Amino acid sequence: MSDVVTEAVAALNAKMDGADFDGTAKFVIEGEGGIIIDAGGARASEDDADVSLTADTETFKAILEGELNPTTAFMTGKLSVDGDMGQAMKLASVLG
Numbered sequence: 001m002s003d004v005v006t007e008a009v010a011a012l013n014a015k016m017d018g019a020d021f022d023g024t025a026k027f028v029i030e031g032e033g034g035i036i037i038d039a040g041g042a043r044a045s046e047d048d049a050d051v052s053l054t055a056d057t058e059t060f061k062a063i064l065e066g067e068l069n070p071t072t073a074f075m076t077g078k079l080s081v082d083g084d085m086g087q088a089m090k091l092a093s094v095l096g
Contacts, residue, residue, distance in 0.1 A: 004032040004057055005044050011064050012042035012095070019094040023087040024049035030056045037091065051083035051091070070095075 008027070012035065020039070026049035027035040036045040053070075055063070059078045062068035070092045073079035081088050 002029075002032040004029055004060075005035060008035055008060065008064060009042045009044055012037060015064075015095050016041055021091060021094045023051070023084070023090060025087055025091045026052045027060065028052055028054040029060050030054065032057060049083070051081060051085070051087040053079055053081055053088060053091075055079045 008029065012027075016037070021037060022039055024036060024038045024047075026045075026047070027037070029035070033044060034046045035042055036047050036049055038049075055073065055078060059068065059073055063070050063073055063079070068078075070079060070088075074081060
């Protein structure tokens with residue numbers, strides 16, 4: 001597992017502390033690996049999910065640090081979403 005994924009899992013778990021997310025989402029960080037987010041939190045995994053969000057490392061870090069809005073990233077083509085858009089919206093509100 002890459003350092004980027006390890007750091008991202010820790011940051012996502014801190015952001016989600018106590019949040020209620022009842023679906024499954026997968027962040028795919030290009031060239032680094034995947035992160036699954038579900039009711040149990042975030043973990044490194046390549047499992048399938050209800051929705052997959054794919055971005056490069058720079059975009060993912062900017063979203064995670066609050067420097068880039070996920071909707072803006074999607075609208076400008078920096079973030080691609082495959083699957084249940086409703087789950088993607090729920091995830092954005094949980095991570096807000």
